[in-house]
Amino acid sequence: xxxxxxxxxxxxxxxxxxxxxxxxxxxxxxxxxxxxxxxxxxxxxxxxxxxxxxxxxxxxxxxxxxxxxxxxxxxxxxxxxxxxxxxxxxxxxxxxxxxxxxxxxxxxxxxxxxxxxxxxxxxxxxxxxxxxxxxxxxxxxxxxxxxxxxxxxxxxxxxxxxxxxxxxxxxxxxxxxxxxxxxxxxxxxxxxxxxxxxxxxxxxxxxxxxxxxxxxxxxxxxxxxxxxxxxxxxxxxxxxxxxxxxxxxxx
Amino acid sequence: xxxxxxxxxxxxxxxxxxxxxxxxxxxxxxxxxxxxxxxxxxxxxxxxxxxxxxxxxxxxxxxxxxxxxxxxxxxxxxxxxxxxxxxxxxxxxxxxxxxxxxxxxxxxxxxxxxxxxxxxxxxxxxxxxxxxxxxxxxxxxxxxxxxxxxxxxxxxxxxxxxxxxxxxxxxxxxxxxxxxxxxxxxxxxxxxxxxxxxxxxxxxxxxxxxxxxxxxxxxxxxxxxxxxxxxxxxxxxxxxxxxxxxxxxxxxxxxxxxxxxxxxxxxxxxxxxxxxxxxxxxxxxxxxxxxxxxxxxxxxxxxxxxxxxxxxxxxxxxxxxx
Numbered sequence: 001x002x003x004x005x006x007x008x009x010x011x012x013x014x015x016x017x018x019x020x021x022x023x024x025x026x027x028x029x030x031x032x033x034x035x036x037x038x039x040x041x042x043x044x045x046x047x048x049x050x051x052x053x054x055x056x057x058x059x060x061x062x063x064x065x066x067x068x069x070x071x072x073x074x075x076x077x078x079x080x081x082x083x084x085x086x087x088x089x090x091x092x093x094x095x096x097x098x099x100x101x102x103x104x105x106x107x108x109x110x111x112x113x114x115x116x117x118x119x120x121x122x123x124x125x126x127x128x129x130x131x132x133x134x135x136x137x138x139x140x141x142x143x144x145x146x147x148x149x150x151x152x153x154x155x156x157x158x159x160x161x162x163x164x165x166x167x168x169x170x171x172x173x174x175x176x177x178x179x180x181x182x183x184x185x186x187x188x189x190x191x192x193x194x195x196x197x198x199x200x201x202x203x204x205x206x207x208x209x210x211x212x213x214x215x216x217x218x219x220x221x222x223x224x225x226x227x228x229x230x231x232x233x234x235x236x237x238x239x240x241x242x243x244x245x246x247x248x249x250x251x
Numbered sequence: 252x253x254x255x256x257x258x259x260x261x262x263x264x265x266x267x268x269x270x271x272x273x274x275x276x277x278x279x280x281x282x283x284x285x286x287x288x289x290x291x292x293x294x295x296x297x298x299x300x301x302x303x304x305x306x307x308x309x310x311x312x313x314x315x316x317x318x319x320x321x322x323x324x325x326x327x328x329x330x331x332x333x334x335x336x337x338x339x340x341x342x343x344x345x346x347x348x349x350x351x352x353x354x355x356x357x358x359x360x361x362x363x364x365x366x367x368x369x370x371x372x373x374x375x376x377x378x379x380x381x382x383x384x385x386x387x388x389x390x391x392x393x394x395x396x397x398x399x400x401x402x403x404x405x406x407x408x409x410x411x412x413x414x415x416x417x418x419x420x421x422x423x424x425x426x427x428x429x430x431x432x433x434x435x436x437x438x439x440x441x442x443x444x445x446x447x448x449x450x451x452x453x454x455x456x457x458x459x460x461x462x463x464x465x466x467x468x469x470x471x472x473x474x475x476x477x478x479x480x481x482x483x484x485x486x487x488x489x490x491x492x493x494x495x496x497x498x499x500x501x502x503x504x505x506x507x508x509x510x511x512x513x514x515x516x517x518x519x520x521x522x523x524x525x526x527x528x529x530x531x532x533x534x535x536x537x538x539x540x541x542x543x544x545x546x547x548x549x550x551x552x553x554x555x556x557x558x559x560x561x562x563x564x565x566x567x568x569x570x571x572x573x
Binding site: 011013014015016017019026037038093094095096097099122123124125126127128129130131132134135136140141142143144146156158159160161162163164165166167168169170171180181211212213214215216217218219220221224225227228229230231232233234236237238240241243244245248250251 | 323325326329348349350352353355356357359360361363364365366367368369381384385386387388389390391392393394395396397398399402432433434435436437438439440441442446447448450451454498499504505506512513523524527530533534535536542547548549550551552553554555556557560561563564565568569572
């Protein structure tokens with residue numbers, strides 16, 4: 001089974017966000033970067049599928065700056081076989097530009113039985129590159145998969161919708177994006193970390209187009225107005241209810 | 252006249268509430284650009300409630316019908332929406348709902364353009380379409396200019412308050428030749444009947460580790476019940492990871508993003524990942540025994556103390572005012 005997993009290097013969710021001097025991006029001084037948590041599910045799923053098939057290859061692909069090599073090494077330490085970095089100065093705000101570059105690389109390196117993505121990256125919340133790549137490669141796609149069965153080439157996936165779970169079917173080859181619940185990602189073992197250093201990692205410089213989303217400004221969200229402690233214990237409840245009714249007008 | 256497409260949603264033949272929000276957002280863009288709003292609904296037949304969309308600013312309500320559209324058909328829907336957009340749309344507006352998150356990127360890719368996802372505000376400035384979207388778990392907002400033709404956006408649910416318009420649009424039904432495509436929704440396993448989803452409920456009561464054990468969520472369910480079908484019970488990541496509550500109820504960075512009118516955080520300390528999922532709620536109430544818990548920094552109203560005394564008292568008070 002040939003599986004491609006597309007991953008991203010993102011700022012850790014605990015990061016204190018400081019806007020850079022250009023007023024449009026993250027000041028990354030002192031920021032810890034990690035493998036996007038939803039992509040961990042994608043890497044894990046790929047490894048399990050390859051193990052189950054008994055043969056095949058798991059290639060990880062990232063688009064980003066030189067430091068994304070470190071993120072690829074994390075996936076290699078989990079057990080992926082090789083990495084490809086599409087090296088750019090910055091990940092564009094326009095998800096379609098990213099999708100085009102990834103689709104082109106996947107097409108050149110294909111065919112793939114399965115292409116996996118995390119359902120979204122926790123930095124830009126774009127949640128679009130996976131299904132866009134599927135469109136560009138003309139492959140069926142299921143997004144936000146929280147439970148997955150593959151029998152032969154028959155894919156049955158579950159995805160959460162409002163108040164229900166949708167059961168979705170398609171055939172391989174396919175593009176799937178992974179949500180929490182689909183598996184429990186493994187931690188890289190020391191042996192894996194050592195082995196990852198020797199695994200092939202190809203760096204390919206790419207030049208991206210301008211795209212159709214121009215970032216004008218990045219700013220902190222407006223501060224919530226200062227709240228108040230209404231009181232302590234059950235005795236504070238009548239006053240809380242009064243405030244919710246008369247001041248906040250939500251009851 | 253150019254058109255702004257408002258992609259509406261129905262389930263089981265009934266229009267979903269988020270549709271009025273989508274039409275409201277589309278109307279705002281159309282007013283700025285001097286365009287018309289065409290609301291489109293996809294289904295096997297007419298959707299009940301579609302006639303109300305004119306009242307939110309749709310100049311036309313077009314129902315695209317095909318047998319294959321009895322359930323959500325990702326590829327069939329995307330092809331039909333993209334086809335409609337190619338007829339001169341300047342913008343395509345979807346909901347960032349479960350369906351919209353799946354559909355909007357497919358439509359954007361078919362149209363060869365980007366998607367501005369999870370938009371929380373839109374405006375038109377000197378003919379340019381400007382959108383605001385949260386990034387870094389809501390810790391920053393991006394102001395972006397959308398230069399694609401059409402521009403494709405998805406609006407975060409519960410953010411755009413539907414605005415009633417005096418003028419009602421004309422309704423028409425257009426049968427389209429469509430196949431479901433290669434990706435088929437074969438079943439929908441509904442949650443408990445009548446249960447509201449945390450992402451859509453106007454009131455969310457969430458519980459964390461302070462509840463001590465899964466059975467104690469009963470007191471939150473009783474409080475939710477006191478609000479008479481308008482409230483849903485959510486959960487922090489800690490209790491979902493512990494298996495106390497299903498992932499579908501999780502509010503936060505690896506769960507759902509909610510913007511209810513009222514959010515009540517019970518026994519939740521307020522980790523940054525939780526705040527990411529609920530900081531845009533209109534009014535936040537925190538109940539926690541630790542007066543230094545970070546949740547009190549975002550709460551409008553805080554009550555310090557034993558939640559096992561406070562929550563039942565609140566339930567009784569809500570019931571007596573109902």
